[in-house]
Amino acid sequence: MQIGVLVDRGGAVEYVIAGDASSLSIPPLQRRRSHHGRLQGLRLIHTHFGDTGLSSEDLTDLARLRLDLIYAVTVADGGGPGLAHGAHLIPDGPDTLAWKLLDPVLTYRVDIPFERFIADLEDSIGRMRRGKAVSSGDRAILVAIGQPGNPVTEINLAELTSLAQSAGLAVLDTIIQRRVQPDPRYVLGKGKLQEIYIKALAMDANLIVFDHELSPSQARSISDLVDMRVIDRTQVILDIFAKRARTMEGKIQVELAQLKYNMPRLVGKNPALSRLAGGIGTKGPGETKLEIDRRRAKERIARLEKETQRISAKRALTRSRRSARHIPVISIIGYTNTGKSTLLNTLTKSRVLAADMPFATLDPSSKRLRFPRDIEVIITDTVGFIRDLPDDLKAAFMATLEELSEADLLLEVIDVSDPNIDYRMQAVDDILAGLGLKDKNRLRVFNKADRCEIELARALSDRYHGVLISALDRATLGPLIERLERFFMDEAEKGSPSGGKG
Numbered sequence: 165m166q167i168g169v170l171v172d173r174g175g176a177v178e179y180v181i182a183g184d185a186s187s188l189s190i191p192p193l194q195r196r197r198s199h200h201g202r203l204q205g206l207r208l209i210h211t212h213f214g215d216t217g218l219s220s221e222d223l224t225d226l227a228r229l230r231l232d233l234i235y236a237v238t239v240a241d242g243g244g245p246g247l248a249h250g251a252h253l254i255p256d257g258p259d260t261l262a263w264k265l266l267d268p269v270l271t272y273r274v275d276i277p278f279e280r281f282i283a284d285l286e287d288s289i290g291r292m293r294r295g296k297a298v299s300s301g302d303r304a305i306l307v308a309i310g311q312p313g314n315p316v317t318e319i320n321l322a323e324l325t326s327l328a329q330s331a332g333l334a335v336l337d338t339i340i341q342r343r344v345q346p347d348p349r350y351v352l353g354k355g356k357l358q359e360i361y362i363k364a365l366a367m368d369a370n371l372i373v374f375d376h377e378l379s380p381s382q383a384r385s386i387s388d389l390v391d392m393r394v395i396d397r398t399q400v401i402l403d404i405f406a407k408r409a410r411t412m413e414g415k416i417q418v419e420l421a422q423l424k425y426n427m428p429r430l431v432g433k434n435p436a437l438s439r440l441a442g443g444i445g446t447k448g449p450g451e452t453k454l455e456i457d458r459r460r461a462k463e464r465i466a467r468l469e470k471e472t473q474r475i476s477a478k479r480a481l482t483r484s485r486r487s488a489r490h491i492p493v494i495s496i497i498g499y500t501n502t503g504k505s506t507l508l509n510t511l512t513k514s515r516v517l518a519a520d521m522p523f524a525t526l527d528p529s530s531k532r533l534r535f536p537r538d539i540e541v542i543i544t545d546t547v548g549f550i551r552d553l554p555d556d557l558k559a560a561f562m563a564t565l566e567e568l569s570e571a572d573l574l575l576e577v578i579d580v581s582d583p584n585i586d587y588r589m590q591a592v593d594d595i596l597a598g599l600g601l602k603d604k605n606r607l608r609v610f611n612k613a614d615r616c617e618i619e620l621a622r623a624l625s626d627r628y629h630g631v632l633i634s635a636l637d638r639a640t641l642g643p644l645i646e647r648l649e650r651f652f653m654d655e656a657e658k659g660s661p662s663g664g665k666g
């Protein structure tokens with residue numbers, strides 16, 4: 165007959181189950197752990213006769229009971245343990261789990277660092293759920309403070325609208341609250357906030373989004389007052405980033421930013437708390453759930469930070485190899501959605517994702533570019549800039565932005581058809597200053613010339629000694645390529661002993 169044991173996280177056997185020749189029926193388990201997407205805290209190890217691996221009933225039990233892990237140990241000819249067939253659950257979307265089969269190994273070779281394994285697994289399950297502030301289908305009202313009719317306020321609100329849409333929200337209405345200074349407690353006046361809440365209810369919205377960054381205490385006061393989810397622009401940006409990150413590196417950076425942003429907001433009443441809550445393997449005595457959540461978040465942050473340092477170091481190595489080979493680097497920068505990736509694609513005939521939405525690009529990509537006069541450079545596309553990028557996000561993307569400091573040339577792409585061009589050029593200048601990159605060689609490229617009055621575009625481009633292009637149309641890139649080529653020839657002259665020094 166089959167014999168099984170259910171083992172808890174501490175390694176103690178909780179149940180011993182005797183089945184029949186081909187199956188095992190697990191008794192009803194006490195629900196010992198608060199659920200919230202967490203696992204049961206028990207792993208099942210049981211015997212199988214013959215050479216059979218996990219059966220579909222086994223896998224159903226795994227999923228139904230949310231076991232930590234399941235193993236079937238086959239019985240070898242002499243009666244001893246043969247192969248161990250294992251499986252565990254993995255996240256498969258915000259609300260679904262799938263199972264993953266492990267390669268069968270000889271039973272005495274099973275070697276899983278269990279504590280670490282289960283902490284990582286529960287982290288990744290929790291992450292699927294907790295990470296996102298919004299889900300597509302959410303219906304939102306957007307709120308900004310400022311002066312109606314004031315161009316800056318209008319620009320900010322329009323930008324928030326496109327961010328919200330890019331995050332998958334339906335934007336039902338936008339509201340500007342006339343105010344010079346945000347209210348320290350509620351951002352808006354208390355009365356106005358209640359008014360907006362009622363309006364939101366009437367429109368069947370389920371979310372209010374503030375353009376203004378909410379401090380943890382503001383978020384708390386507001387959610388005490390209105391019974392609806394309230395988030396800010398930063399959370400919308402974080403959600404977009406989480407959705408777009410493709411590489412491991414990008415994902416780590418986004419998760420780090422999310423944790424750092426959410427951590428101070430982990431407070432008693434916050435509904436985000438229940439989403440962050442979960443079972444914990446090594447619970448210290450007397451710790452409240454809140455303390456445990458904070459501790460877990462801290463530990464995870466520490467782990468991810470180490471990881472980003474490792475990535476940084478790796479990138480630095482790649483860069484130094486590159487510079488050892490004297491291949492110059494151009495970094496394409498600029499406000500989001502200005503056409504950076506399109507330009508990279510057209511210049512290098514590649515097919516990096518370019519799309520009409522903020523933050524289409526998150527993960528940098530580098531390509532080689534050979535000029536007609538046989539100069540070769542590396543050209544890198546980066547994440548777009550946006551005004552008021554929260555510090556945590558900036559920090560998380562440092563590894564990507566570090567690259568910029570070693571570029572030989574920053575190619576700033578500007579959307580010349582943008583009615584808010586001055587405001588956005590200023591935002592880019594501010595961000596570069598913040599990164600200590602203001603004095604770097606920079607060439608301004610005025611893109612989307614096809615979309616506006618050509619005289620106006622040319623005047624602007626001339627004012628900044630820039631180049632006018634339409635990145636979609638390779639035929640317009642001649643002057644840009646020439647400028648770049650000239651720049652690198654001059655640089656080579658300066659650098660080589662036969663040049664500058666004579």
Ligand SMILES: Nc1nc2c(ncn2[C@@H]2O[C@H](COP(=O)(O)OP(=O)(O)OP(=O)(O)O)[C@@H](O)[C@H]2O)c(=O)[nH]1
Pocket residue numbers: 498499500501502503504505506507517518519520521522523524525526547548549611612613614615633634635636637
């Ligand atoms: N009309 C016109 N559209 C352009 C031009 N260059 C880019 N676009 C469009 O502008 C949108 C954004 O282009 P991307 O290349 O994704 O912009 P990006 O700067 O890489 O944006 P992020 O990566 O999201 O920051 C896309 O819909 C492009 O097709 C151009 O010269 N003319």
Ligand SMILES: [Mg+2]
Pocket residue numbers: 504505506517518524525545
């Ligand atoms: Mg891009």
